[in-house]
Amino acid sequence: MRYFFRRLIHTMFLLLGVSVLSFLFVALAPGDYFEEMRLNPQISQATVAAMRSKYGLDQPLPKRYFRWMQSVLRGELGFSFSYDTPVRPLLVARAKNTLLLTATAALLSWLVAIPLGVWSSSRKAKWLDRVLTLGTTTLLAIPDLMLALVLLLIALRTGWFPTGGLHDIRFSRLNAWGKVEDTVAHIFLPVMCLVLGSLPILFRHIRSALVEVLDSPFIRSARGHGIPEGRVLFLYALPAAANPLISLFGFSVGTLLSASLLVEVLMSWPGIGPLLVEAILARDIYLVIGAVMFSTLFLVGGNLLADLLLYLADPRIRME
Amino acid sequence: MLQVRGLTVRYRPEGRAEVAAVNQVDFSIASGEAVGLLGESGCGKTTLALSLLRLLPATACEVRGSIFFGKTELLGLGESELRRLRGAKISMIFQEPEISLNPVMRVGEQIAEVIRAHHPKGRQQCLDEVRALLDQLGFSDAHRIFNAYPHQLSGGQRQRAVIAQAIVCKPSLVIADEPTTALDPTVQSEILALFNDLKARFQTAFLFISHSPAILAKVVDRILVMYAGRIVEEAETTQILRHPLHPYTVGLLRCVFELGDEGAFRPRRVLPSIPGNPPGPTDLIHGCPFEPRCPERMEDCTAREPREVKLEDSRGVRCFKYGG
Ligand SMILES: Nc1ncnc2c1ncn2[C@@H]1O[C@H](COP(=O)(O)OP(=O)(O)OP(=O)(O)O)[C@@H](O)[C@H]1O
Ligand code: SF4
Ligand SMILES: [Mg+2]
Secondary structure (H helix, E strand, C coil): CHHHHHHHHHHHHHHHHHHHHHHHHHHHCCCCCCHHHHHCCCCCHHHHHHHHHHCCCCCCHHHHHHHHHHHHHCCCCCEECCCCEEHHHHHHHHHHHHHHHHHHHHHHHHHHHHHHHHHHHCCCCHHHHHHHHHHHHHHHHCCHHHHHHHHHHHHHHHCCCCCCCCCCCCHHHCCHHHHHHHHHHHHHHHHHHHHHHHHHHHHHHHHHHHHHHHCCHHHHHHHHCCCCHHHHHHHHHHHHCHHHHHHHHHHHHHHHHHHHHHHHHHCCCCCHHHHHHHHHHHCCHHHHHHHHHHHHHHHHHHHHHHHHHHHHHCHHHHCC | CEEEEEEEEEECCCCCCCEEEEEEEEEEECCCCEEEEECCCCCCHHHHHHHHCCCCCCCEEEEEEEEEECCEEHHHCCHHHHHHHECCCEEEECCCCCCCCCCCCCHHHHHHHHHHHHCCCCHHHHHHHHHHHHHHCCCCCHHHHHHCCHHHCCHHHHHHHHHHHHHCCCCCEEEEECCCCCCCHHHHHHHHHHHHHHHHHHCCEEEEEECCHHHHHHHCCEEEEEECCEEEEEEEHHHHHHCCCCHHHHHHHHHHEEECCCCCEEECCCCCCCCCCCCCCCCCCCCCCCHHHCCCCCHHHHCCCCCCEECCCCCEECCHHHCC
8 A cells, every 4th residue: 555655656746747847848849829820910919918928928937837837736737728718628528538549449459469469378379379470470560650541541441430530420319329339430440550559569478478487387287287278378377477467558558548649640539639739739838738747647547557456466466 | 007118208408419318218106106216316307207297398309118007008198188187197296396386376276276177166166175185184284375375385385285286186196206305304204294194095106206215215115216317226115225236226325324234224424425427418328327437337338238137026227237
């Protein structure tokens, strides 16, 4: 428990650090949201200056950071110029979609990668292993961007899946089952893209972790007692390989998240990704910072989850 | 019950030459009999044991000869038949009890897994049977062993857990590979007492592997002496102790015992060792493999390998001193 408390404090400091850094980077970038207005002859320089001072952009950086902190404590996370609202409600709506996408993709890729990796690590599955190794090597060689474009192309050509958005226009009129069906249809492409992108790496790590464990004496003794191969793999080897795999899980949440930001943009999934791009282009600085903070929060959450799993999975850690 | 004929096991380690770790080995074990396999480190004891269970590592490139268990030729069995045999008919206590238990499963569960592997019983019933077995074996700390993870137990407790795992399905042959080597002397004698108890109680045959004649003398009826992958002498325990034939056996016994007044060996206080080292597995052997270290070597000893000479019923030796 003490350990988790420590982790929580760590997390706080991490978020603080990330906020300072992103503040600095955003401040270093040339121009701001009101730059474009200045080029517009219809708006007087005085108005622009008045607006800049209203949002505090004319203040020195430490003061702006301080004001932003206050708004964070108020739960607003700053103010979006382009949406003319506090940042938090904007982000929360988008974050839900990103969370839905990454969580589905993480769940699915692990659900597929574990049995495949475990089975193909067995000496008895030579053929399965060869086929899977070839398949994942091929997948690994295809860049994520290309994968997304190919999937999009297929979807466009066949018309089997919607290629953008979260819901159909008629969504609100659908019954509960229809809503689920519609969401699944819409999430299918981005999830496929993420799963295919992360599967080869997960598969390889799981397989090599298992191969290593399968070499250990306690596996030989389990086989020596006639424990069936399936149980040896899933009940003996997999739990014993849990430590590296759980660390991999924390890491995979991170890579999935960054991949998902890209995929969201490509497949117009209304998550944090497109919002972040939009905010960067418009120099809507507090929105950018907020989006970065949310992504960090996801990452930290993934790692915290991994730690919790580690604690639950390994009696040697639990007993400490 | 177990009949091994002409068993040869060759390893091909990565990037090195092929080695014969077990060479033309013949022996048999009757049901209920406790047989000891005696030899220095590296002479092929573990390899021999693993080949009986067909558990050799992938580097074992060749296994020749025949192993009859009852009427079954073990070398002809398929994977699924082997699985049903292992742990149920023949089981093994592996050399390092420290690392042969699953680190992330409670010990009781692990023993129960062996029952489940061979009988269509429910989890709870298996666990109950394990509890009953631990009580029956008279473990005073049965409850603790049952509920603990391996890392929470002492060496002796782990060894007993491993033994319980090996006998829980009442196999007709238990192979114990150096079951007392890693333990301190008091625990060692506890474990030996446990084996003697098991012998009496379950009528199980044992193949008891050790590098120490003193330990074997306490548990087995008959001893096979192994040197460089070959069985060089075979006799009743009492005969071996009173009257060893092969110069290697004599050397081994000298290491541990000294000649008492009544002509039998008795435990020694200072332990010398046989001078020289056994041949490496890659060394080419022309004559008798023990020749370079043998204090009694003769002219003929390098010419060819001595053949086994049968002396009495259960006595055999490979040495030119006795023919060969
Ligand atoms: N997996 C393997 N690959 C290649 N060679 C091996 C392998 N295992 C054992 N050997 C070789 O075979 C020979 C016999 O080894 P084995 O383990 O059977 O001896 P041992 O009598 O059990 O020794 P110890 O008393 O140390 O356990 C050794 O020379 C060893 O180098
Ligand atoms: S055969 Fe010769 S060298 Fe070998 S043990 Fe006998 S006497 Fe010694
Ligand atoms: Mg050994």
